[in-house]
Amino acid sequence: MTARVQTDAFDLGQEMAGFGQGAGAIVTFSGLVRDEGGRLVALEIEHYPGMTEKALDAYGREAAARFGLTDWRIIHRHGRLQAGEQIMMVATAARHRAAAFEAAEYLMDWLKSRAPFWKREITAEGPGDWVEAKGADEDALARWQGTSCNPAD
């Protein structure tokens, strides 16, 4: 039951060693830097130190309570990440697979739109545009309505 924010790469296999012992189902998701058809060299990811850690921990606890998770882990990297590198992962453990899958999606939807990270595109010419938030990500959050990780939402 941990959330981490770091610049270093992580190894999914190592992270999963001993994770969720005794669970009936474990789901892992990892997000990678896309090269967008060769256009992008890297992403630069900025975050809000202090708030990020608190937010990830709150989302993890909220997911655990809502879906009855027996274990969860969130890792999100920041700094400059090359195309093809892992940006982040979530893992959820539960008695049955439906809860583990749902909780992983729930966490991803919250992370996309409510965790204080901002991505900037790096092309061969150097720093480019900041990535804009997608309406679809906001819509994805709406389906979980009725619970909130933050009083402002």
Place this chain on the structure above:
Amino acid sequence: MVVDVLYFAWLRERVGQARERVETGAGTVRELVAELAAKDEWHAAALSDLSAVRVALDQELADLDAPIANAREIAFFPPMTGG
């Protein structure tokens, strides 16, 4: 009241600094935004489209009409793009 104001991503770039200490009498975030926007053209540009600005009071998301109350750290940033 003195508050620390933080900016992230393109708001930080437009304002030209990551944080500043501000003396304010604002009651709500929206009032603080008006005071900041009046400081100079960079602040005004950064805070011109409030539909693209998100706010955190002491590291908790809040909306523009939230009272500042006893918050000491107020952050402004674009919609998040994590994951």
